[in-house]
Amino acid sequence: xxxxxxxxxxxxxxxxxxxxxxxxxxxxxxxxxxxxxxxxxxxxxxxxxxxxxxxxxxxxxxxxxxxxxxxxxxxxxxxxxxxxxxxxxxxxxxxxxxxxxxxxxxxxxxxxxxxxxxxxxxxxxxxxxxxxxxxxxxxxxxxxxxxxxxxxxxxxxxxxxxxxxxxxxxxxxxxxxxxxxxxxxxxxxxxxxxxxxxxxxxxxxxxxxxxxxxxxxxxxxxxxxxx
Ligand code: DC
Numbered sequence: 001x002x003x004x005x006x007x008x009x010x011x012x013x014x015x016x017x018x019x020x021x022x023x024x025x026x027x028x029x030x031x032x033x034x035x036x037x038x039x040x041x042x043x044x045x046x047x048x049x050x051x052x053x054x055x056x057x058x059x060x061x062x063x064x065x066x067x068x069x070x071x072x073x074x075x076x077x078x079x080x081x082x083x084x085x086x087x088x089x090x091x092x093x094x095x096x097x098x099x100x101x102x103x104x105x106x107x108x109x110x111x112x113x114x115x116x117x118x119x120x121x122x123x124x125x126x127x128x129x130x131x132x133x134x135x136x137x138x139x140x141x142x143x144x145x146x147x148x149x150x151x152x153x154x155x156x157x158x159x160x161x162x163x164x165x166x167x168x169x170x171x172x173x174x175x176x177x178x179x180x181x182x183x184x185x186x187x188x189x190x191x192x193x194x195x196x197x198x199x200x201x202x203x204x205x206x207x208x209x210x211x212x213x214x215x216x217x218x219x220x221x222x223x224x225x226x227x
Contacts (some may be wrong), residue, residue, distance in 0.1 A: 003029075003123035004221050005132035005138075006214075009191065010145035012179045013152040013208070015202055019145065020127040021076065027218060032069065032118055033136070035109050036078040038102040039089035041069045044080060045101055045217055046093065062110045080187050092167060099182035102129075108188050129183050132194035137156070138217060140221040142197035143214055151203050152176060158219035 006029070008020045017033050041062070041090055045052070050061045061181035068079045077114060078087045088094070108130075115135045118124065128136065132142035147155075153173040160167050184191040198217065202210050 001120070002222055002224075004121055004218065005122050005136050006125040006218055007139040007142045007168055007194075007197075008125065008127040008145065009132050009143070009193070011042045011147075011152070011191065012176050012183070013019050013156040015155065016117065016127040016145055018207060019143075019210055019214060020125045020205070022207070023218065024125040026211070026215055027123075027179035027222075028120070029034070029044040029123045029125050030154055031076055032124060032126040033076065034115055034126060034131065035098075036069075036089060036110065037067050037088075037114070038095050038107070040078055040080040040085055041065060041107055041111070042094050042098045042101045043085055043089050046097060050191065054099065055106065058104060058106055062106065067114070072215050075099075080108050092171075092175070093163065095179075099179045103182060103188065105188045111210065129191040130189040131189040132197050133209070134189045137194070141214075141218055142194050144197040144199045145215075146192040146199060146201045146203075148203040149173065152204065190196075 005073055006020075006023060008016050010016050017035070017201055020033070021031050023029070044050075044065050045061060048061060051057050064081075070079055072084060072086070076084075078089060079082055084163065113136050115131075119126065119136055128135070132144070153169060153176055156172050156176065157167070157169050160172070178206065199211065200213065220226050
């Protein structure tokens with residue numbers, strides 16, 4: 001059967017990962033959370049006090065970073081140099097620094113190369129900010145997710161509470177707004193809706209309804225040459 005690439009982009013906490021994960025499961029595709037890759041790089045940079053203005057230091061640090069995704073207790077889990085960092089990369093220390101680090105061109109170039117490599121065989125659902133515009137401009141299906149900021153902050157708060165992280169609604173909202181601003185105004189591959197992306201506002205959509213809609217669009221693409 002024909003395999004496609006599904007690119008899912010959008011602002012922070014729009015439910016991209018949930019949709020991408022569920023869709024990949026239904027299609028039996030690989031799921032790649034590119035936000036987790038930038039978060040893993042950020043964790044490494046924070047731990048090693050990398051000077052972001054020193055290109056040589058940034059480049060040497062990137063050479064030492066290996067990011068992989070493995071199945072751990074049935075969950076897609078991020079590994080940084082063989083260490084399970086899934087929980088640590090979701091902490092606020094990382095959330096507060098990630099947009100700045102993801103704006104560095106050398107960091108982006110390195111991540112994009114790895115992401116393209118992962119998509120060589122197709123059969124992939126990838127979520128992020130620049131997947132439909134930069135990483136896979138020829139992806140067969142591009143989705144651009146949006147949702148009301150209050151709803152996004154509420155969803156993120158619930159997620160954090162479930163993980164036992166103590167944080168206020170205001171702090172979350174502030175972090176989301178700051179990341180949206182940096183992600184969409186940076187010079188290198190800012191967050192943009194690709195001209196051929198399908199926009200879905202999920203403020204009032206249930207998770208299942210949204211999945212059904214996108215699954216339908218994916219099947220349309222997969223069966224396109226067959227019909
Ligand atoms: O999806 P997320 O919130 O985990 O992403 C974390 C940060 O990584 C986000 O603020 C912007 C950055 N990012 C990016 O610049 N490009 C991507 N393809 C994915 C994420």
